[in-house]
Amino acid sequence: xxxxxxxxxxxxxxxxxxxxxxxxxxxxxxxxxxxxxxxxxxxxxxxxxxxxxxxxxxxxxxxxxxxxxxxxxxxxxxxxxxxxxxx
Numbered sequence: 001x002x003x004x005x006x007x008x009x010x011x012x013x014x015x016x017x018x019x020x021x022x023x024x025x026x027x028x029x030x031x032x033x034x035x036x037x038x039x040x041x042x043x044x045x046x047x048x049x050x051x052x053x054x055x056x057x058x059x060x061x062x063x064x065x066x067x068x069x070x071x072x073x074x075x076x077x078x079x080x081x082x083x084x085x086x087x
Contacts, residue, residue, distance in 0.1 A: 002038065006045075009041075009042035013042055071084075072084065
């Protein structure tokens, strides 16, 4: 298994996050030529610490029925997609 530098792993991960796309997008980027499985490992290596250290601080799910209703209305207003939050 080839080892890639943390800087490269970060670039692969950022390239994946940018379009909100798939691992193949990052793997097929002409500037970041690498196998999809390498992108997958990089995503895991970079994303796991982000989740472990930042998720509780920045992401909160609606807990009460009122919060859920507000979130549904807000999402519907922005996307016209209904039923995104269920109990």
